[in-house]
Amino acid sequence: MAHHDLQTVSHECGDCPIRHRAVCARCESDELQRLEQIKYYRSYQAGQTVIWSGDRMDFVASVVTGIATLTQTMEDGRRQMVGLLLPSDFVGRPGRPTAAYDVTATTDLVMCCFRKKPFEEMMTSTPHIAQRLLEMTLDELDAAREWMLLLGRKxxxxxxxxxxxxxxxxxxxxxxxxxxxxxxxxxxxxxxxxxxxxxxxxxxxxxxxxxxxxxxxxxxxxxxxxxxxxxxxxxxxxxxxxxxxxxx
Amino acid sequence: MAHHDLQTVSHECGDCPIRHRAVCARCESDELQRLEQIKYYRSYQAGQTVIWSGDRMDFVASVVTGIATLTQTMEDGRRQMVGLLLPSDFVGRPGRPTAAYDVTATTDLVMCCFRKKPFEEMMTSTPHIAQRLLEMTLDELDAAREWMLLLGRKxxxxxxxxxxxxxxxxxxxxxxxxxxxxxxxxxxxxxxxxxxxxxxxxxxxxxxxxxxxxxxxxxxxxxxxxxxxxxxxxxxxxxxxxxxxxxx
DNA sequence: CGTCGATTTGATGCGCGTCAACTTGAGTGG
DNA sequence: CCACTCAAGTTGACGCGCATCAAATCGACG
The missing domain is CATH 1.10.10.10 (Winged helix-like DNA-binding domain superfamily/Winged helix DNA-binding domain)
Structure with missing residues (x-):
């Protein structure tokens, strides 16, 4: 169970398992074609670190399969997970050069990555992506606030x-x-x-x-x-x- | 000190105190003119409830002056504040009919409200608003995650x-x-x-x-x-x- | 001066953290 | 196949930080 066979992951957006939930959900076929040109897949084994907080991050990505986590760490070692990333969830922030959190693969993980610069350009030129990203970010904000109630009061x-x-x-x-x-x-x-x-x-x-x-x-x-x-x-x-x- | 003089609040977007930080920050003058037509101001006294969680909400708004809070309450009365809204912060969620949190004015408060339907239409037609809202929402998500570390570990x-x-x-x-x-x-x-x-x-x-x-x-x-x-x-x-x- | 909400301060208890020992189970190599 | 190993998880003993309950004080306002 060391690692999945990469070949089994579709490289065609058309039959991607997260096609209708990810940041690309609202894209038309011509927009998908543009996305295809700037995307690439990366795989991580369970336990591997995807990126460290503060590191330069020249891509954004969608989780295709597996689970990743976002974690903050204080200088004395106290840790707080601030996000649980499931398939179709989005990683990274357009317009920011470095990662704000540690991202870790808790299971074997496949991500669909987009080079940041071209992605940011597509965001301004094709509203469908920005619209969907706004919707997903609002959902995440609600989830974070739900979690604040849990952390503070439960x-x-x-x-x-x-x-x-x-x-x-x-x-x-x-x-x-x-x-x-x-x-x-x-x-x-x-x-x-x-x-x-x-x-x-x-x-x-x-x-x-x-x-x-x-x-x-x-x-x-x-x-x-x-x-x-x-x-x-x-x-x-x-x-x-x-x-x-x-x-x- | 019961309430501010409403007349002192500008009704011209041009010299609005939150002009360059609010959701309208990137709008051109023609876009501002469209916003002017769907906006109206509302004032609340310190301690007043702006809206209750679950209530129908037919507007979105920007805080102009004063401070408001977002709060969740559990059935047994435990309360957790999940947001502190300062001037220029945005209230409400496009695409959602009801309020998700209790919104309360902790100081005297003035909000610049937009009727939701026309605002949503403007969001799809003028990318500047959606872009700015995405940026603000991403900032709020970061703030919420920072707060999760505080609540969970400090x-x-x-x-x-x-x-x-x-x-x-x-x-x-x-x-x-x-x-x-x-x-x-x-x-x-x-x-x-x-x-x-x-x-x-x-x-x-x-x-x-x-x-x-x-x-x-x-x-x-x-x-x-x-x-x-x-x-x-x-x-x-x-x-x-x-x-x-x-x-x- | 009296009242009432906001705040402070004190006494006490409990939930969860800390430290430590033990158990479980999967992997490894003889 | 069976010891050996080691990470993951469990359980126990104990203490501390914060909640709870209670009472006193402050401060604004009538």
């Missing part, structure tokens, strides 16, 4: 339940299943990565996962395979009033 | 120092002073609002402000008037490595 147990609910919902979405009744999925994050996302320590994450298991909210097979027998029960544990959020 | 003392540094920096910016040496400003937030922003209780906020005063990092005149004798010293207390952030 208990450890609620944080864990919230994270599991988000991953479960995303997974159900990818599998085109409704997020009701029993759900089964694999955690794409280690306990430490979960801790960095939730503003906790890995020990607290481990304890709360065990507690949710003990209370029958979730079942575990191995360390990473999660079974949620009753999704509504999990939602109750998140502390949220409604059944959701917009974190996909 | 101590109470660091949180207070960070908030004071942000307000001091913004204030120096408005007064066109450099943020070095001694700085003087008024807190625009109550202790409770500071607590809601920082993910703390108001008692902890009060205690940490007192501690910073006792340690000579700040001086107080009354409850709200702050003197920072040495800005670099304050920065040291934030836990940040560099001297800043991009939170205005």
């Amino acid at each position: 208990t450890a147990r609620e944080k864990i339940a919230s994270l599991l609910a988000i991953i479960a919902r995303r997974d159900a979405h990818l599998k085109l299943k409704s997020a009701k009744g029993a759900i089964v999925f694999d955690l794409p994050l280690t306990r430490e990565e979960m801790a960095d996302y939730l503003g906790l320590t890995l020990e607290t994450v481990s304890r709360q996962v065990s507690a949710l298991k003990r209370d029958g909210v979730i079942e575990l097979e191995g360390k990473r395979h999660i079974i949620v027998p009753d999704f509504d029960r999990l939602i109750e544990e998140t502390g949220d009033d409604n059944d959701g959020g917009f974190l996909v | 101590t109470a003392r660091e949180k207070i120092a960070s908030l004071l540094a942000i307000i001091a920096r913004r204030d120096a910016h408005l007064k066109l002073k450099s943020a070095k040496g001694a700085i003087v400003f008024d807190l625009p937030l109550t202790r409770e609002e500071m607590a809601d922003y920082l993910g703390l209780t108001l008692e902890t906020v009060s205690r940490q402000v007192s501690a910073l005063k006792r340690d000579g990092v700040i001086e107080l005149e009354g409850k709200r008037h702050i003197i920072v004798p040495d800005f670099d010293r304050l920065i040291e207390e934030t836990g940040d490595d560099n001297d800043g952030g991009f939170l205005v």
